[in-house]
Amino acid sequence: MPTVEEHPHRSFLSDFILGSQDGLVNILGILLGLTAAATGLRLILVATLAALGAESISMGAVAYTSTRARRLLYLSEVDRELREMKEVPAVERLEVVQVLEGWGLAGSELDELVERICRNPRVWLEFMMAFELKLSPVGPEEPRRSGLVVFGATAVGSFVPLLPFLLYPTDLHVAILTSVVLSAAALVAIGVYEARTTVGSLWKAGLRMAVIGLGAGFAGFLIGHFLGAGPGI
Numbered sequence: 001m002p003t004v005e006e007h008p009h010r011s012f013l014s015d016f017i018l019g020s021q022d023g024l025v026n027i028l029g030i031l032l033g034l035t036a037a038a039t040g041l042r043l044i045l046v047a048t049l050a051a052l053g054a055e056s057i058s059m060g061a062v063a064y065t066s067t068r069a070r071r072l073l074y075l076s077e078v079d080r081e082l083r084e085m086k087e088v089p090a091v092e093r094l095e096v097v098q099v100l101e102g103w104g105l106a107g108s109e110l111d112e113l114v115e116r117i118c119r120n121p122r123v124w125l126e127f128m129m130a131f132e133l134k135l136s137p138v139g140p141e142e143p144r145r146s147g148l149v150v151f152g153a154t155a156v157g158s159f160v161p162l163l164p165f166l167l168y169p170t171d172l173h174v175a176i177l178t179s180v181v182l183s184a185a186a187l188v189a190i191g192v193y194e195a196r197t198t199v200g201s202l203w204k205a206g207l208r209m210a211v212i213g214l215g216a217g218f219a220g221f222l223i224g225h226f227l228g229a230g231p232g233i
Contacts, residue, residue, distance in 0.1 A: 056151050
C-alpha cells in the first residue's frame with residue numbers, strides 16, 4: 001500500500017478558508033438581514049448565536065465526513081489496483097504505457113521506464129494511483145483534523161461580525177457599521193493569508209475575498225430589507 005505523505009499546510013489552508021469565510025459571511029448576512037428587517041436586539045442575538053452554533057457543528061461534521069469519504073475512496077481504489085495488478089498485469093502495464101505516451105515518451109526510453117516502474121510493485125501502484133486515477137493519499141488522522149479545523153474556523157469567523165453587537169448593544173447603527181468594517185478587515189486578512197501561503201498578489205487576494213464576502217452579506221441585507229418592508233411582516 002502506498003505510504004501516506006502528509007501535507008498539513010495544504011489541507012489546513014483549504015479547511016481554514018472554508019470554515020472562516022463561511023462562518024463570517026453567513027453570520028454577517030443574518031445580522032444585516034435581521035437589522036434591515038427592524039428586528040429587536042434580543043432576537044438578533046438569539047438567532048445569530050443559534051446559527052453560529054449550528055453552522056459550526058454542521059461545517060465541522062461535513063468536513064469530517066467528506067474527508068473520510070475521500071480516504072475510503074482512496075483505500076478502495078488501492079485494493080482494486082492491487083487486485084488488477086495481480087489478475088490482469090498486462091492490462092495494468094498497458095495503462096502505464098498509455099500514461100507515459102501521453103507525456104511524449106516513446107521507443108526504447110518508453111520501454112525502459114515501463115520496465116522499471118512495473119518491476120517494483122510499490123512504485124507501480126503509486127504510479128497508477130497518482131497518474132491514472134489522479135488520487136492523492138488521505139491519512140488516517142486527516143478526517144478528524146479537517147473536522148476540527150473547519151469547526152474552529154467557522155466558530156471564530158462567525159464571531160467576528162457578531163462582536164460589535166455585543167459591544168454596542170444600545171446603538172444598532174454603530175454595531176452594523178463596525179460589524180461590516182471588522183468583517184471586511186477579517187476577509188482581507190484571510191485573502192492575504194491565502195496569498196502568502198500560495199501565490200499571487202497579497203492585496204488582490206485580500207480585496208477579492210472581501211468583495212465576495214461582503215457581496216454575500218449584502219444579499220442578506222437586501223432580503224431582510226424587502227421582507228421587513230412587506231405587508232404583514
